[in-house]
Amino acid sequence: MQSLKNIVINGLIVLGLSSGLMVSALAAVAVEPPSFEEWLSAQDGSYDYSDAETAIADAETAIADAETAIADAETAIAYVEADMAAAQSDFSELDADTLKIYADAGNADAQFYLGKLYSDGDGVRQDYAKSAELYLKAANQGLAIAQNFLSSMYESGRGVKRDSAQAYQWQLKAANQGFAPAQDELGTNYSSGNGVRQDYAQAYQWFSKAADQGFPPSQLHLGNAYYNGKGVRQDYAKSAELYLKAANTNYADFSSTKALAQFNLGVLHINGYSVRQSKITAKEWFGKSCDNGYQDGCDEYRKLNQK
Template sequence: MALIAPVGAQSGPVGDDIVGRATLAIEQGRYGDALDLLTLDEASDEAGRQFLLGELHARGLGVPQNFETALQCFRRAASLGHPAARNALGRAYSEGQAVEADPQLALSYLRAAALSGEARYQADLARALEAGLGGEDGIGEAASWYRQAADQGDLDSLTSLGVLYLEGRGVDRDPLLAIDLFRQASESGDARAQNNLGLIYVRGEDVERDYDRAFQLFSQAAGQGLREGLANLSVMYASGFGVEVDEAESLRLLEQARRSRGTTLSALLATIGFPFDARLINHDWTPAFGVATEQAAEAGDPVALYLTAMWYLDGDGLRQDVPEGIDRLERAARAGLGPAQFALGLIYANGRGLPQDYASAYVWTSLAALAAVPGAIEVRDALAVEMSADQLRGAQQRVGRHARETD
């Protein structure tokens, strides 16, 4: 809190740079300071203020994640002409998360944002059109928006435009132009372009086959963690194309590709493991079972409850008792201990020791995210994708009630 000057301590009217100061606070991870500034109702840039409030609620930064509140803020900002808010609303209505999907309304908001001239919004509109949001005629329009974004230096749009020319979708097929676009994006470091160009050299279609060049391109894409690049490089090592056969390296790359499936819930849970699983990294406090800690737990101390819960769940130094462990974990979580909240959320997400319940998992991982527990935000957001709008709305209301009870 001390890192930011007290509101009103600077010269000039209080509202002159509230949005700028709040933006800086968000970038520095001082979400509470940002929220304090944005709730002053004195910002000269009302559209910017509402957008940032929407961002905090949408991302659950400093406040419980609440999409309804976020959308209300975005609508206010959009009505005042804020391009980012219009883009956020367009994406919400196109994806149908927390609101009923509405393609026409989505396109209206996305087009309004794209007309601001910013490449990132032009790219978002193009992706939505390519995905079918505008029907069969949308692919041609997507190519136009990709071109405008690419002209401003957006590498992903340059690569996507190349894909359309390679496949002849929305434009006349022109493989040589596609290769040139991939080469431009590849040389600027775009992993997807490097992988696409590598595939072209492997197949020898529209260009002379060149395994050595393909190997270099797949290596570049894999070096950036692109799953497809890792998988294709694995094939090169397995088959000896462009490199000597190395089955061990091939298997290593393939396993890395499998681990980089993204932030899907199943991938995250497989990586993190269960709360009472050796794969879960232990916290700093890991003493052996002791009478003093047990007495503190019986007295209701949250940390002691959490520690002894883990002992019972793991069977560490005493007879394993999963129900007793979960009971203690719930008590620690309800007392506001972040690691306990995250562990309880993982148990609900995995359905081990308790019935699988994504709504409850979302509640506890959301509270853990508010407590800044590492990994909680990623699991919370992955859970949200698996839930219906009604389930998510109800879960977010529960989070708000829990947060108010522990204030």
Template sequence: MDTKKSDKFLSTLEAAQKGDADAQFALGLMYEDGKGTEQNYVAAYKYYKLAADQGNFNAQYKLGIMYYDGKGIEQNYIKSIEYFQLAANQNDSDAQFNLGVMYGNGKGTEQNYVAAYKYYKLAADQGNIDAQVNLGLLYAYGNGVEQNYEKAAEYYAAAAAKGDAIAQYNLGLLYENGDGVEKNYAKAFECYAAAAKQGDAIAQYNLGDLYYFG
């Protein structure tokens, strides 16, 4: 074990044992990642829980993930939602996004696209790329909100500008079909090309179609 990392672990442990919530979270992270100590999900859970109980939103988010994945604790989607909710209440955009996913997929709760929209919107307003993509999908399919291709294009464009391949592909689709935007094969080509460059197979296929059909 690296001595420097070991010293950091020991000093973090000392602070955590004195009740410092930030140190408890940091120690949980070290246990989860196996940095400065052996990887131990049960110990990670222990220290995340101590920090979360003091209101540390990062620890609350991590507990939501651990309950979702069943790492260090038995998988429990209801508890996952509980901790994501606590972190979301403190404006953590990742927790808000994950809540949206769970409501959208009906995990740990009844499927509720309106609630999914609510949390995606909160996260998207903070610049969360994944939430912007999923908001675009909700608007495109009319799930939890009235179908609106213009709004779908708006959210896809926001995420696509940050390099998200799914958003780039879906925006290309809107341009190719003229849904919510003026039909524009050049822009469709540009969007598909950006997504294809990142390995999006469907974008690569659509790009081939545009090449073939001109």
């Protein structure tokens, strides 16, 4: 049987060992964890970063896609807003800077009117090449007036290389869309043989199409065709009917056409062609022609006034 002394000694030894273990454990708990740099240096290159790099690349791609989608949406909104504004705009009244906004958004009317400003040097430096470029954009969208103006550019060689074939093709496109000025010009070209083989029958057809739309120059030209019997049977009565329509036009832009038609009515009345011969009526028409700036009308009025 152990003595009390041995029991006490053994107990102290056990207690001492237990205390040491506890101190060691506490010491272990109190040790600071390694920093990321220490941990990273301890890996000796054995850590595989490929998955993380792939994830980062995928995230960057997703962000780029999102930014592109936002940009596309903003562009689409800009186009819609431009189209909405364009529908309510009178482009002929807009300045170059405003027209450019609509033109860049693809609006054909804005492209045409901006091209006209460049052609006229109105508010911008005159630039026929820029004008032709804008007319072409609008013409390719089917805008008849732009096609007709582009035709004139090719005919004159302004802003583009002179090309009669291109001039004819663009004029024909506009005319086939029912654009009366193009139809009248095409009729004039067939009548004179300008850029095409002279063909009075073709001229008559195109003049008729435009005259049926109430276009004063074509009413005058068609009246001339009936008066002279070119492309159609001579008919003074029909000629007088067409001259009268052109002579009574209220369009300020066609004052010279009006004056010529009035003069021609004077000629019909002085000669009694399909109308009652009357120097008084002839004098009235010559006077109106003179008032609208036609010198021959003034001369004929003066002659009749002296008799």
